[in-house]
Amino acid sequence: MAKKLHIKTGDTVKVIAGEAKGSEGKILHIDRKKNRVIVEGVNVVKKHVKPSAANPQGGIEEAEAGIHISNVMLVQGGVASKVGRKEGDDGKLVRFLKKNGEVVK
Secondary structure, eight states, X not given: OOOOOSOOTTOEEEEOSSTTTTOXXXXXXXXXXXXEEEETTSSXXXXXXXXXXXXXXXXXXXXXXXXXXXXXXXXXXXXXXXXXXXXXXXXXXXXXXXXXXXXOO
């Protein structure tokens, strides 16, 4: 069974540790096996690409690298907060911000 995480693809997060501390972005991909996320515009690295049929010139491309999942915090409405789970009005589990109790979409 897949491990429950405090964030989902498409959430806006803030980096709370590491070289990119303080920057915000949207989650593009989550790697559950390695517990890492790829955040849009954060932790950008340069990658050397060999020439191929699609890219005959080759060269150096920039791409986002992964960040450990514990180094990001969910942001909603400008507020970064820890995330909890509680039963919603319909009986299903919903995520909520622990700082102000607001339910996450």
